[in-house]
Amino acid sequence: MTYEVLSYSDIALAAILVLANALLSIALKLKLERQLLIASVRMVVQLVLVGLILKLLFEQQSPIWTALIIVLMLLFAGREIAARQDRSFVGLWSYGLGTVTMIVSTMVVTIFALTTQVQPDPWYDPRYAVTMLGMIMGNTMTGVSLGLDTLTSRASGERLAIEAQLALGRSREDAFRPLVRDALRAGFMPMINAMAATGLVSLPGMMTGQILGGVDPVEAVKYQLLIMFLIGGATGLGVLMAVLGGAWRLSDDRHRLRLDRLMSSRSRNSG
Amino acid sequence: MAGYVFDLKSLTDPVILEAALQVEAGSCVALSGASGAGKSRFLRALADLDPNNADIWLAGKSRAQFRAPDWRRCITYVAAESGWWAEQVGAHFHENDLESAHQLMLALGLPPNATEWDVARLSTGERQRLALVRALVQEPDVLLLDEPTAPLDEKSTESVEKLLTDFLAQGGVVFLVTHDAAQAVRLADRFLEAADMCIREVCP
DSSP: OOOOOOOHHHHHHHHHHHHHHHHHHHHTTOOOHHHHHHHHHHHHHHHHHHHHHHHHHHHHOOHHHHHHHHHHHHHHHHHHHHHTOSSOBSTHHHHHHHHHHHHHHHHHHHHHHIIIIIOOSSTTOHHHHHHHHHHHHHHHHHHHHHHHHHHHHHHHHTHHHHHHHHHTTOOHHHHHHHHHHHHHHHHHHHHHHHHHHBTTTBOOHHHHHHHHTTOOHHHHHHHHHHHHHHHHHHHHHHHHHHHHHHHHHTBOTTOOBOGGGBOOOHHHHHO | OTTOEEEEEEEEOTTSOEEEEEEETTOEEEEEOOTTSSHHHHHHHHTTOSOOOOEEEETTEEGGGSOHHHHHHHEEEEOSSOOOOSSBGGGGSOGGGHHHHHHHHHHTTOOGGGGGSBGGGOOHHHHHHHHHHHHHTTOOSEEEEESTTTTOOHHHHHHHHHHHHHHHHTTOEEEEEOSOHHHHHHHOSEEEEEETTEEEEOOO
């Protein structure tokens, strides 16, 4: 495999584009320059660190370090899901639901892929395990956050409609069905859209990366397809678990709507 | 339903109210008290819509022996502000209930084709009457009514009271939260007052 190796001055040259944006923001008084610069610096630091960590990890081939990194990634994903909720659950559930969902859905799918389709040796080879899990997690996280956010905001927005059904003797399953359906749809949509638009509107980053790295485009496409299907599977599993778990938590065994288990709206507090 | 007794042995929830009372079949209990005294919370606790420790018996059977949805079919809460979950009025009724719903609607001055109306276009008064029909059509034993006639004009109020009188005559029990003292006297034979986190029986 041959590819054009980048030097640090090449990257500095590209960074001028962002600087130009910052200058534009100052000139037009958009007040975006601070955010833009902080985001750029964060990106540089985070990615350089990730590069170094991955390099170390690949050299070590240690199952313990690989597992440790994966645990860290999953915990961050759980925190990110909680942070993206306008109304998150009270107590352990706020962090726990997203984290457990991410662990189960992404791990099941990644281990399935590593042991049956990709089959590196050893199967936990971090070059495959960490990178694939990272891609699957990023997408599953988006779906799970959207699904949960839809569920909780609709449950609090439609309290009267839900309680009217419960008061008339409908079960919590019946009363929650439209919400659960909409929350599942919201969680699945980004994945479905991504699959439908890929190749036409956007070239997936991973595939482009492989092609830039010298891989035959047809081979790169095969990898991309595999990853997209894995993402689909993990998102489906994750969104389903999160939304059903959330609906279960929002009601109780006496078929009551338990909005007291949600924190008050964040946007209202800050606004 | 005759001879049947609603028996609230105890309710000692600190955030709701303290209460204990027995009600006979065909009895209407009016509940009054200042806003925020806990009247709605009390009704919601009876219907088991909020967590509470009420020990309630219906016709000799404890609430714990009922599945919660079955309990709420027997003792149905109609909120002051009604909730709707489908676009059309008719979708809120079970198919088999539509015919009796039409009769109740006529009695309340609503045309039978009201089931084809869009919920979004209903007035507050229409909503309130339809919410009552929705509950009555399921033939509950006990109705918990939270200001059922507050948004209604005189004529509609009269028709609602007539319907409730019929319900009582058939042995039903009604808990009625109302700010209209005259209405309480017209319908109720028992009077409760909520104050200082507890419910007391009072004379009208």
